[in-house]
Amino acid sequence: MIRLENITKIYSNGVCALNNVSLGIEKGEFVFIVGNSGSGKTTLIKLLMKELDSTEGKIFVDDKDITRLKRRYVSTLRRNIGVVFQDFRLLDKMTVYDNVAFALKVTEASNKKIRRSVPMVLSMVGLSKKAKMYPTEISGGEKQRTALARAIVNNPPILVADEPTGNLDPNNSWEIMKLLTEINMRGTTVVVVTHDKEMVNAMKKRVVTLNNGCIVRDVQRGDYGDEA
Incomplete structure (x- = not known):
């Protein structure tokens, strides 16, 4: 469903946000992306949404190479990826x-x-x-x-949630996670970027950890881990 092949993103100021990252997410998976601020999580999401272009490597969504996708087709891509932001954007x-x-x-x-x-x-x-x-x-x-x-x-076949519980109290955070789980059980691929250690540890889903632009850990039914 989602495949990153040797993705590197270097910004114009010389900062390397992602360094030779390869990652595969299968249809129907529920995956947490964790890591400290500056680890590359936001850059990864922006690349998936085609808000940014990678410096090197390829990204496939539903077996389509979006790396050099022409701008007129970006809206079609985004219809297939639902996004939930921390600040709601209502x-x-x-x-x-x-x-x-x-x-x-x-x-x-x-x-x-x-x-x-x-x-x-x-x-x-x-x-x-x-x-x-x-x-x-x-x-x-x-x-x-x-x-x-x-x-x-x-x-959409893919749902990306960027810090969906960041501004919520624990009770509301759990309600959102229950909804994301229900959506996933209906067949939607769910990718959640989060700092919520307690939530990740309780959910026991796949956990991918980024650190300094690299994947340092990828565990099925994992926890937040020390690397994050």
């Missing part, structure tokens, strides 16, 4: 319903599909009663669930 002037619907509208989905899909995904994340409320009127946990609903409403 539109404050839109209701919860409209924030989720917006992800469908940009793909030119029909009104019929929007009316069918949005209530269904809001129900899945437990926000049916919050549909008409605005982001300023809901809690942090509810904002993150709205962001999650927006990320999955297009039914």
Whole structure:
């Protein structure tokens, strides 16, 4: 599903964010990417989303080489990768319903599909009663669930969550992780970038550790580990 082959990313200031990284993630896997700040986690996500281009190496998503993907095809790639951010990135002037619907509208989905899909995904994340409320009127946990609903409403085969529990209390963090697990059990490949040591240790999923731009550990049913 996702394959990195000898990926190196050197920024214009000379900083090497990733150094000869190779990684394979199979369809339906749940993978944690961990590591200290500056280890290369954010760069890896940006490369997957085609926000950045690698200096060397190749990246394959669903067996398609996206390394030199032309800009006009990037939007198609991003429809296949749902992303949840730590800071939610919701539109404050839109209701919860409209924030989720917006992800469908940009793909030119029909009104019929929007009316069918949005209530269904809001129900899945437990926000049916919050549909008409605005982001300023809901809690942090509810904002993150709205962001999650927006990320999955297009039914993408891959879901990437970048520090999804970073701004949440422990109870809300567990709720988000339960939802990510449910989404994964439905067949979606889930990649979670996190600093949450307790969560990683409890979940017992695959853990890939980055340090100074290199993969230093890759463990099935692992824990956070000392290297992170």
